[in-house]
Amino acid sequence: MIYDKSSGKIVDIIKNYARKHSLWIVAYGTGCGAIELPPTMTSRYDAERFGIRGSATPRQADVLLITGYLAVKTLKRVIRTYEQMQDPKYVIGFGSCTINGGMYWDSYNTVKALDRYLPVDVYINGCMPRPEAVISGFIELQKLIEAGKANGAKKYKENLDWYRENQRKVIKNWKMPDYNW
Amino acid sequence: MKTQNINIEKEIATEIQNTFHTAEVNIKRNKRIEVKLRNDLIPPFLSYAKNYLTFNHLAHFSCVDWIEQNEFELVYIIYSYEKGVIVLAKTRIDREKAEFVTTRHLWYQAETYERELHEMFGINFKGNDRLNEFILEDWEGIPPYRRDFDTVKYATDNFYTRPGREDAKDVRENVTKINKEEIPEFAKEYSVRSLK
Amino acid sequence: MISIPYILLIAFAGALLSFVIHHIAPKLRTPVALLTTVLLLYFVWALPANSLINIKIGDFILTWGTTAYGQLFGMLVAVLGFFTVLYSTDFMASKERLGYFYMNFLFVIGGMLGIVYSQDFISLFFFWEIMTWSSFMLVIYCCKDAQSIGLKYFVFSAIGAYSILIGIVLLYSSMGTLQFKNIFGHINEISTGIKISVIILMIIGFGVKSALMPLHVWAPDAYAVSPSPFTALFSGALSKMGIFGIGLVLFKLAAHTGFYSYVQYTLAWIGGITALLATFYAIAQTDAKKLLAYSSIGQLGYIIVGLAIGTPLSIAAALFLAILHAIFKSMLFMATGAVYMRTGTTNMTEVSGLIRKMPISFVTALFGIITVAGVPPLGGFAAKWMLYESLIQSGHYFLVIVIFAASTAAFLYLFRYIFSLFLGQEEKEWENVKEVPWTMQIPMILMTIFVLVIGVFPGLLLDPISSAMQYLNVKPFDYQMSVLFNNWGGKVDMQIVVRSIAAVFILLGIFITIKGYRNTRYVTTKDIHTSGEIPTENENLTYAVDFYKPFERSIAPLLKASIDKVYTLTGDIFEQAFDYLRYVYTGNGQTYAMYVVLFLAILLLFSELIFGIIL
């Protein structure tokens, strides 16, 4: 897979253009952030004009939206969902909980710093980020895609061991199938 | 129209006191009665309250960790729709050997509360056969709601903590103290980008 | 050398021989049975067109002869007989009482061949009964549950056979002969009442075997419990004997009478309703064989509709469907049998995801269901097309809706069938399932090729059908090797259809997916979107129970009303009455003595009534 704009092939430009304008999100409603998505998608803010659309299953989706704090239990599911997605795929961390734990900084069951476990392309700050911020985050992602820099999935694949190590550190009982890609 | 009995708490309290002589019955405030009982009297009391005093709603069931007395206090909050009165039935059990009997036969929803208490406090409810993994997954060690469980220590031991957070001094101190891990180059990029 | 008595002799001698050999040299029984069917196949195929044999028994002359119509069905029986016996060699290998099995199997085949070559009603009935009891023996072959089912089958068959017999008896008493050549065409010499009774009785009788709707209740259970090779023959060939008989009655007896149109109209509607209801019942089944059994009933309903409409195109459609149904339903029953052999069950809620384990069976089942559905590239389409065209053009507007509804609803159960058995979750329980042995694959593969070829060249099958129709005194219809015509000038060229589908399919298939397929990696069916939850190995993710619940809810009143209950109730009432009646024989000598005295008294007192004389 070529993500780079610098290859200069017209095909890649078209592909990246299409990718940029067609972001299908699998909204993994983990925390309170999920409540910000309905206003984002509906008439008031209408994210669909940027080609952003909800999709039902990870197989069809491009963007994994982590909307809030991640319990260890949830992380396991999120990892699985992420690994079921098809390349190219992007992760957006949503709200301060995903960045540094937010108000759950001392919780016994919440992971802080999502990027230790999944390659986050864009973080959206705030607690909670308003829909404007969400859309701005998406636009940021679009810019990255167009520039060919949204290569989190690639990084994930290349440094799978490091991610796995972190993941296994948190998830005590690793019962998942290993996706060796 | 039903006439409002203003002395209903007193009536109930008296009735309870007359039935359970060892109980310590206090009227905490309007429509709220506290009943402290010996732990072996809790099942008969709840049954009595449910069947004779029409307290047929288990509103809540929780636990307080009295680590100083080495005891758990179990609190059953039951409610009567007819009388509009809440009764808090409290009892103490041994903290070391945390065991109690189930009240699932009275209220089926008690099962869920008991599972939670089992997981969070490590109380074993005899007669409840569904005390399996509930909210936490693969939890090892001290149940997290016990007061001798150090949550900050656990969090710092297990989860990576990002440096920063200048806005919150107390937190920052903690964080800077504990963060010793190296971040690889490629990962730093994202961290930096998101923090700027 | 090659004549009908030899065919029958081979069949029956082979039957007895395989029974005897089972007790002497058990290893030889299967070769003997197989050899018998091969010989039968050769003999039937090489049978000269004009053979005619007369045998005198008492007052009657039994006549056996070949007709194009009989030969059509005879060929079908012989081919299916060979395939099913070949299929049995490995399928039945581990079973007990194989001598019994093969004996009755060959008896069934012999009986059916006898039926198709009969040229008089006595021998028709003779072979009909042989076929009936030997098939009964095979229905009860499997297990204890089969007993009551077999008994039900036999009772219905007996009722059917005896109503045929009453018809025969009526014909004999009014015409004095039972030769086809003396009866066909001379039917108008007898009175209308007898004519009507004969035709109705015979249609009822033949209708039992072809599972017409109020008489179908034996079929699902009997199909479900009989061993799979026999189920294939049962549904494929045996039920076609009913069609054979109805064809004879309709076109050789009823066609010359004044009330033909009423018979046609009634029968067509019965067929249509059979098709619809059977389809609905099939949707609600959980056992694959029962599902296919109801499907068979439905398909036979179409055939009856086609026969009853009576236009050349519709009769051709019916006969085409009859032959094709024999093939594709055998394919499906064989695929089901293959699943049964490897998993030990045909319950669709238990088995799933066998596609990678049993690819040949899957392909057979896939082609089978596409043919049943009547979707274009395969043979089923030609039959469906001719049937609908003839229905619309002969003005049966509402009937076409009924059977179209049935045909659409058929997709439901067909998909459920193939999905539940072959697709869906690959369960750990069936991890070690293997493909069936080659003896079972060969018939399946051959029949798959057959439906493919017939799909492109329906004319191959329409040739014998049109000569059979000539025998039935039906006007010829237009067709070419691969082109079908209707009466309004419409036509479908199957070659163009198949070519275009194949071209697009190959273009897209090769250039778009083959590359993709190579680059992809197989993941198990546990690796699916389950909202992040990780299914454990033993977790059952199969969606198989209550597959069509919403649809069943929509047609709930139809499903609830079961004709079966009526029969059960009738049977219970009779049995209870019989039970009371047997206490006439009290076992008490005094009572018996009293009966004697009472009888004497009655004879004396009512002698005027009885003998016309006052004593």
Place this chain on the structure above:
Amino acid sequence: MSPVHFIAIPLFAAFLIPLVGKVSKNLVKLIPGIVFLYLSYVAITLFPIGIHKPIVEIIAGFKAPFGISLYYGPLAAFLTTMITLIGFVIWLYSYKFIIREPIEKYYMLFMMLITGSTGIVLTGDVFNLFVFLEITAIAAYSLTAFLRDKDGAEAAFKYLLIGSFSSTFVLLAIVLLYANVHTLNMADIATKISSVPLTTRIFILILFLMGLGIESEMFPLNGWAPDAYSQAPSPVGAVFGGIVVKASIYALMRLIYLMFEFQSVMHFLVIMGVITMLIAEMSAMRQQQIKRMLAFSSIGQMGLVIIAFGVGTEPSVRAALFQMFNHALIKSLLFFAAGYLVFHSGSKKISALDGLGHDKPITSFFFAFGALAIIGLPPFSGFWSKLYVLLSVANSGLFAAVALILFSSVVEAIYYLRVVSRLYFNTEVATDVRRTPVSGLVAMGILTLVILFVGFYPNLVLHWMTPAANELLNKAAYIKAGLFH
């Protein structure tokens, strides 16, 4: 060679057997075999003659109508052959089956019974008919009680009770007949009966109908049959079904055809036949004991025969005779098989037969074979006779009877196939170390072969049926042959 051998030889053997019994039991067992072999020789010799031209034998020197005469016409030829055949297989079967002492008494009674039956078939004299009837009946009573258990004795007593009615009625009828026509020779009676007042004739008919109806199992008079069949030893059941009843019904039909030709009698017979058949088949449906079930089936089949006789046309009489023949064969086979099934399972109950087909495949096979045959399925002989009965009944326009016959066939099929499926298709396999004796299997095998052969080649029997039926129907010829031979 003379037809009198049919009566004399068994009679002689019957007297010989107790004497030989003092010497050797094994010899006793052989004597009936020798007798039957001899009788078969007689039958083979006489059959070709009798079937074409009746042989009339005068006993004691007086000419008919004064002397005692034997009439060996086609019908008698057919029936004696049948009795010989059935008797032979019954002997073969009994050879190992009857192990209970006193064996010589069993064979003596058996020989007596054969004497009686052949006598009934052969005699041309009404009083002798009565005598032979009594011989048969008394032998039958004794055989019923042969096992000397409580049930057997009870059944025999019932049989005796009803049988004494029979004797009384027949004797009364004969007396009345003699008082009116002053002769006992049947041919003579036939010529003179028209002079008797109608009322008297009807009365005599009623008495005959009562008397012989009891023996031939007509409906309200057949109370004895189920018990007698089921409690007697199995070969005796075959004796009843194959010999006694067939002889009695022959006697009844002979008398009726000879003396009374009212249409109403015929219709009455048809009605009685239908009622007999229906009630018997329905009663058989829910029987718990296999032999009792067979007994009821037997009664039902006799109903069928009575219907066919009652229709009274040439094809129907032929069909009736054919049906009689087939029934004798098949029912004997069924009783034989049932005998060993009961023996192996140790219980008379049908429910005890579960899975015997696996343990005793050959006996079970014979039973299944017989069941299929008696239901009337091709390619067994039962198919043809039932078909002939149906066609002949229908030819007389009695479609209701046709429908009822077929209805009872369905019922018959149900209860027979229930047993068959129990035999073969229940999984519990009972094991019995005792083996079925070869003699029994040979007996059943002979019957099976005959049934199958007749099934595939019915012409063999049908060929003889026509003269036999004609004899019964053609009164003038009988008179001519009987009186002026």
Place this chain on the structure above:
Amino acid sequence: MNINWLSVLGIITTPIIAFIVGVTYGGLTRRITARIQNRYGPPSSQNLLDIIKLYSKETSIQHGVMQHLGPVFAITASITTLYFIPVIKNSVVFTNLSFNGDLIFLLYIMVFGSLGMALGAGQTGNPNAAIGVSRGLSQMVGYEIPFVLSLVAIMTQFHTTSLTDLLAVQKHFADWIIFQSPLAFIAGILAFLGMMGYAPFDVVIAPAEIASGPPSEFGGKYLALMMTSRSIFTFAKLVLFTDIFLGGASDFITLIIKTFLLYMIPVLTGIVFPRFRTEQSICFFWKWPLVFGVLAILVVVL
């Protein structure tokens, strides 16, 4: 062998045109929906972008052969169906194979794709997919009956089963079958609503409920193929209905106008209606559309 190059041109261009038109219609639909919901809405090229993106996505996993063949079946059926429908009246280029086959044939070949899709969905082993197929097939039984009723009415009225003959009947504006046989049109168009699968009849792919149903395991190329097929198939169905009821089209502009108007019926219905449950939609189809269909036949027959 003489090859009619115009036909070859038609055979190549027809699916392409159908794809472009279908995709644009899809995009327009989303935009119109957005406008009605007081949103700005995506650009009308959005569907095309989606499809390009899906094609460009990596497809690295599969659940078996049928998952591959399912979408191929679907697109084959769509294109083949299109070939047997006269797209432009009397046009040499766009006649394709419409001289062969008739309405009954079309009814059956249209099913081919659904069957393939259902098989592909089945192979993935996702229970949601099976539920979706179950719902879809159940609903199909619902709408096929009124549809066939209306077709039978038309076939009976004009004594032909051929689509070309039906086109020949509707020469002038007043001859359109929508005017000649309005009852059949009502029954047909109600069935059409179900056929298009927009709300209220979108219980098959209900995304929030059963994770988009049959295609829930399809991503990347599979989904792209399916969307392509869907676009072409939508166009084919629109052309079919235009040919049957609206007198066909003799040039592209007419075709676009007619099909677009026709297309707006299910789209606009879908925007304002909530979703029906399966049995509700079956009951719906077996109520009024059925009555209209029967009336249409009765009118023709009597």
